Amino acid sequence: MTQIHDIKHAQTERNEWGSSWQFLLTCIGYAVGLGNIWRFPALAYEHGGGAFLIPYLICSLLIGFPLLYLEMSIGQFCKAGPAVAYGWIRPAFQGIGWSMAMLSLLIGIYYNVIVAWTLIYLWTIITGNSNQFSSCTNQFNTIFAWTLIYLWTIITGNSNQFSSCTNQFNTIYCSSSLEDLRCANELKTFGAFYFNRTCNFGNDTIAKSLKDKTFSILSAVSPAEEFFERYVLEKTATLSEFGGLSLKMVISLGLAWLFTTLVLVKGVEVMGKIAWFTGTTPYIIIVILFIRGITLDGAKVGLDYYLLKPNLSVIWLAETWRAAATQVCYSLAIGMGGLISLASFNDFHQNCFKDAFLITLADASTSVLGGTAVFSTLGFMSNQLNISIDAVVQSGTGLAFIAYPEAMSRMPGWPWLWQFLFFLMILILGIASHFGLAEVMCTALYDQFPFLRKHKSLLVIFVCLSCYICGLVMCTRAGIFYFNLFDDYTASFSMMLLVLLELVLVAHIYGLSNYVIDLQIMMGPAKNWLTRIYGPTGICIQIIWRFIAPLLIIVVFIFALISQIKTNKRTYGKDKRLYIFPEWAIVFGWILSMISLIFIPSLIIINLIKFRRKGKNWRELFKLQTKWPSYKRNLNIKQNRTVKENIQGGEMITQM
Template identity: 35%
Template sequence: MYEETQEREQQISGSKTKGEGENVRETWTRPSQFFFYCLGYAVNFGNVWRFPYLCYKNGGAAFLIPYMIILLVAGIPIFCLEVTLGQYISLGPATLFPKLAPILLGLGVGMVIISFLTAIYFNIIMAWIFFYIFATFNAVLPWSNCNNDFNTPACYMEEGGAMCRNRSLYYYDHSCLNASEYCQLGHLSALNHTHCYNPDSPTQIKPVEGTVLRVMASEEFFRNRMLRVTGRTWDDMGEMQWELVGFLLFAWIIVGACLVKGIKMTGKIVYFTALFPYLILVILFARGITLDGAYQGLEFYLLKPNITRLTEVEVWSDAAIQIFYSLGICFGCHITLSSYNKFSNNCVRDTFAIAIFNCLTSVFIGLVIFSILGFMAKELGMVVEEVATSGSGLVFIVFPAAISLMPFPQIWSILFFIMLLTIGLGSQFTMVETVLTALVDQFESLQVYKAQVVTFTCLLLFVMGLTMCLEGGIYMFELFFFFSAGFSIIVLGLMQLIGVQSVFGYRNMMLAMREMGIDQPRVVTWYWAVTWLFLTPATLIMIAFFYLHLFMPAYWGDYEFPSEIQVLGWLLCGSSMISIPIGAIIAIAKNKGSMKNLFVPSPEFCPASVRPLLKAKGTETEPRFRYTMYHNDAFMDTEMTTKEKSHPPEK
């Protein structure tokens, strides 16, 4: 049957007129382009600033146990489901799911909305990276000292601190103070050379060094120089940061210029964006493990597993959320990328390979990060736990501070931030391509205006990101980061799984794989049956429950966002989920037959090679046409022959 399908594809493509051929869907030049595109998308900022922190926080190497279990029971099954559907139907999510069942009209739209919202704040990170790259071209890294006009008296340099400690004094604002002077900064009195006390409450005693808040020079560069967020709140977002606006525009120009030529161009670019980060990671790791203190960092990260943490619900919840973030499932991106595959590509093999590469990459990035953090802790006389953090603070505060302590810091800074840049581009290409594909699939006439569609989309995303370039823009960024792709991807993933298995079914999924020429061992087919039908939906329900149970309000640093902003965040989260009931209402309103029609695949839920036959025969035969795997050719011939006898073609 596979050979027959291929022959039918060739006959159809050979019979197209010039006008029809203009709307033929692009495909990858080589299967490896799909693999590296997916790998570049899966390996994203979350692998750098989230996984290493979660690993050390949740028991070190022991965290890999729930991580791998969730990967097997939820991550890989949903990943494979998406790439199989996309490759088989050759459509993006916004047009695929309505053809699967009209009632699912809003499911694919919700996925595209998530990609759209994520793309907005993702390029803000790219703008920050460009800011740091340009700042690196200085004789002295501006985040390595407290001698800048944006620094405050609380800025702390270890070099100055060490000099003061040798004199039994305390460093503050480029000066060495005695215990009495230092205690007065905190409105306390000196008890002795090492402790202060509160005159109004003499029993309140604290160490002298803990009296005044110390701020790292790299943190002041991030907060006071780049963001200028100091003193800003949601009620006062400050002025526009035109430097960041320029870098944001530059980032969107790069993304748009690469996407305007279509997947054949970006398919070549992703070879670089997917592989180049590994080269830099190897270089950074080779340097990191030679630094004094690297072993302590690695020991803290992986070498002392705490098995007892596996009994805590939070550990399993963190593992599940990280799998969704890391693989990027339920964003509609895997469906989009696989829709450009050749019909015969072995997408199941790619699923396992990409998932394994992604997980190994996460572990390796953690080795790089913690080898250098161990060095930093050693240099500052601290323990690794005191310097380890997650999120933007890791890559824009802690890691730059660690790099500034290394010989030739400009070189290592350039390498690190270019690595982040290429990682970000790989993910951003995919999310924006998902939005573009949704538009072009929905309005096929736009295919000939690809440049205009790309330009308009990138311009719209750029404008929507401008609020994050305000002095208080970090708050808007964190709001998007908290809510745009959290609980919603779990809900959409569950709806996707239920919709596909209840309408299309496990048996038809297996037949679709066989029709595409994908042969699988029996144990793998049983694996899909157990996960798709039982384990994965149960896991998603538990993840959703614990996500809500353990949810914390959005915040940044010590500033928890006001309640009305939390409501705004949930509205942002609901913007993708609300598309499901809205789509169902629209489908019901448009339905002119029985309600059963809303829950059955449309005639166009079939391979791309078959859909032209529907259009060629016209609407008269379309309602009677049905694509039945493995029996379609005989069925189609019988149907068409019967119809042609009663309505012979015009000469």
């Protein structure tokens, strides 16, 4: 049995978490993010409702949990981030880690924009203007940063803007049943309707004819949609029309990055303390919204579509499984390097197997619970408007920033309270996830260049400031188009390729038997028959790592690549407001997909040149490096095997 003193860490000066709970809550905050709230419910709706849970949970068990555990154990064992960890196993594969760091950075650039949006919403609510979400008389109607904006809208009491068409930013196309109801009360007549900032009698044929003709040119839009597009985004018509920077977006995004910078400068000690809040508060809010949602009139309409009436036929479709596997990897942040970086600050003997299971459980539970809260609320809105839920459900940003705010603005009692809680939850989830995304590149840089540790604060400021500057393109009036390009292309097939290479490197090149011994050194050998089968080094996890997970990832990677190749047209909006992206935007999207993968061949060339200068053979690129903690043990095993083979060869010669 290998002794602990055979393990030597190259990174000797490395901080550790204050407790195992701080690490666990930080990882939960990092893994459980906005995708659980707005991406999962929409995917479930598109792929059979409750039936989607079957492939999703299976993929969580066979892909999510095993790969989560693999990445966390790598970081914990070698006490280093992905940029150097894979290079210590085989220098030819060092590019995997740097690709992960770059992928996280690209995601972090647009992810913080959501936080900025949320801040604007919160500000609107706090200032008492939440009626703008349901009103057509607002002045402005004609994701971290987004989240901050939304939160500020709610906190300031302006959440009525989400449902009002009387704001200065509202256009003639703004239409709201709440405005019609207000007009009926004002005019004291049945059938009154709102149009062009005016209440009209139901028998006013001229106004009604003008309204019908206007809406035949362009379809009517809700106050919540005009609030998002005309006030928060100040959206232009096309991708090419930058329209200048939006001041409130620039400020909101700056606040989002400032907060990230301050936390990362302080390191894991502060991050761990903040995790007690960011890792628990969203769940309290989700439970509150869940209870409120299922008690609303019409909630069953949404729950029927989401859970209670599943379309089981979709289980046999390959696209359903691709969507489930991709969502699991994206939601758990697998292949992004963040989990490796966070786990590198662990105690060497931390039970990361248990941590990985709890994080996976928290992630799946949040998706199901959050989806239930969202769809029960949308069912309420469907019932209120007397329309099909198909007309209510939207995906992505539309679900979080248009459909859900409008639905909450119609709730009886205190609609501003539910709006505030929702956007506060989005803000916390966005912030907690963003810490991990930004940390990966910082860890990569000072792991690769140890002298930078002395200038950690400057390094963090440089990385965060650079990302902020890059994100300013999404603060322009055309920012939503660039946001969608980043969201669609950044973490597509490239993430699956990195996960596949990671599995091949550890399970097949380094050798699963070698890695199992490394794990036993960290967490001890199996103590009984149960742990020998299902434990940290059990038969089940070995079979999944060696055979099942690689096979599934290959299939998902192929489908993801084919899907992206086939989707040669990207759009925004719908019906007569549909905008088709130009061809150059698709090319830009492919560049985003490939840019992180450039590090793989680049690091092979760089390491080859480095080894040549040191007089080493190119074969060194495919050999275990001395900085890998168990290098000494692996060397002894190799020497013993060579001696044994020589002895056996000598005996054969003697017998001859």
